Amino acid sequence: MTQPENTGHGYDVVISGASLAGSAAAILLARRGVRVALLERRSDPDAYKVLCTHSITANAYPVLDELGLVPAIEKAGAVRNEARWYTRWGWIEPKAAPGGPGLPYGYNVRRSTLDPMIRSHAGRTPGVDLLLGHRVTGLLREAGRTVGVRASTPQGEREIRARLVVGADGRDSAVAKYAGVPGRAYQNGRFGYFAHFRGLPLHGGLGHTWFLDPDMAYAFPNEDGVTVIAVLPGKKRLPAFREDLEGSFLAFVRALPEAPPIDSAERITKIIGTVDHPLHSRRPTAPGVGLIGDAALTGDPLWGVGCGWALESAQWLAEAVAPAMTGRSDLVGPGGLDASLVEYARRHRRRLRGHQYLAADFARARPFNPLERLMFSAAARDEEVARHMHLFGSRLISPLRFLTPVAVAKASAVNLKHRRAAASPPPAHLSRTEP
Structure with missing residues (x-):
């Protein structure tokens, strides 16, 4: 009023x-x-x-709480923004530690x-x-x-x-x-387009983010059964999107690993976006x-x-x-x-x-650097590293806390163990040829 x-x-x-x-x-x-x-x-x-x-990341939950808006947001149907992230090493799926507190969350609304x-x-x-x-x-x-x-x-x-x-x-x-x-x-090497769909199921009901290295996409479930899908390709793809926005958008989404079934969902908005977002x-x-x-x-x-x-x-x-x-x-x-x-x-x-600083560097639409490859690959293989990445993605810890020597050593150990397991021959009883 x-x-x-x-x-x-x-x-x-x-x-x-x-x-x-x-x-x-x-x-x-x-x-x-x-x-x-x-x-x-x-x-x-x-x-x-x-x-x-x-989407409101978990770092802002205390502010929503102080404002007194949490009950109204939940009553409006906002979705707690748990998520899984695709990488070329597999899916990163943060989960609470057994017997521990739940993961911090914000809201998609x-x-x-x-x-x-x-x-x-x-x-x-x-x-x-x-x-x-x-x-x-x-x-x-x-x-x-x-x-x-x-x-x-x-x-x-x-x-x-x-x-x-x-x-x-x-x-x-x-x-x-x-x-x-x-x-x-800071110039952004990606452009972005968004659209809203109703009746679009996502695996586990979770938000999805695709790190396609360097292209990006995400699908976030929101209130009233609406899912927001965004594609954020590198600008080398821009001519195709300018020539055929709808066709390029839909083709990009359909090609995603475990792609959301957009063809059976109802698109309720136009495809909107920006080609320049510094x-x-x-x-x-x-x-x-x-x-x-x-x-x-x-x-x-x-x-x-x-x-x-x-x-x-x-x-x-x-x-x-x-x-x-x-x-x-x-x-x-x-x-x-x-x-x-x-x-x-x-x-x-x-x-x-x-x-x-890190976001501006990543916005150059470059491939993952060695440190990013280390952390993302380890998070796809280890629940503890995945929880650590969740805290960083939720902006609850700083880059310095995300990349402490202990965290980097943990990720290195996870990947070393993975490589050793991949290089080991299978047990003899599994390698025998059955008559």
Whole structure:
């Protein structure tokens, strides 16, 4: 529900973008006593992001829990995103250790369900004014720092002042552009197309990811019996897709190992996608400005991490800046806010820079490197290594923890044992020829 506009004393924070990152940040800040204007350029409260993996990795489960959205997401039919991954060494199928806790999970849920849910939740949160149809057209600046935004609204232009402006407005962030925030783009050697199918069974009811080295594909089951299928080939295949999108898409899926039976399923959407999806990394702060979600860092869609990182970065920002804004910190005023933004930027960089570095390297659509071959092949052969890979794929451990000397030694031992077994002759009773 849209809250009435506040025309009195302004806000503590104005957020541009009321999708996952922006709505989550608004809720978490308001609960900490911060007054928030949440701006959304679209006027439709049910608007949603179309081009998405529609998956929330397990690293963001604590954020969903803090937001109080887990019961509503499960009631809506979201699917816990357990998965199996195809490699040329076989399937990697992470399973919980016998007698141990279950594997961490997130959810597969379409943005047409999730975006209106979290936006409505934000609009009902005391302390949040949800302002639909508000598009940021510029920033207000004083003494070298941002102090608010100019926005185009259904009623005309208006200025909204705030102590902090948050850009949650996607990879082409207008807030980042107007603030002059520097960034870096990494070219993606793959392109991607998606389609939704109903009535498409998957082995074990699990999500599937195909590492075809270097081409990629995945099929994720979602709510309401809908499965999202994506193909992410290297750009050498692009001419064929441009000539015949539907034929090339369907042929690619049919050729997958244990291919989903798309010919007996109902396709309920067009085939949509993008031929150019660079990865973006921006400095997540500037004086009076914080960036979250894709505005700060746009990952490679093949990993399905964007939704999870959007929610996590919203939580990190709220935890960093709320104390300075509500007087619960020893640091007050612009200096205290700036120190809080420094802490947020440090946390964002520490948690995501390594993941983005590896993703940008893999986005070159190159074959697996030796270390990747080691870990993927071992994970296909050993349940412990598969669980370790699941933690990394869920972004619950860093690249450094994924590739510790102990983990690499374990994978090496698994593969050595496999090679020795393959080289050993069969037992004599199995090698005798029956008369």
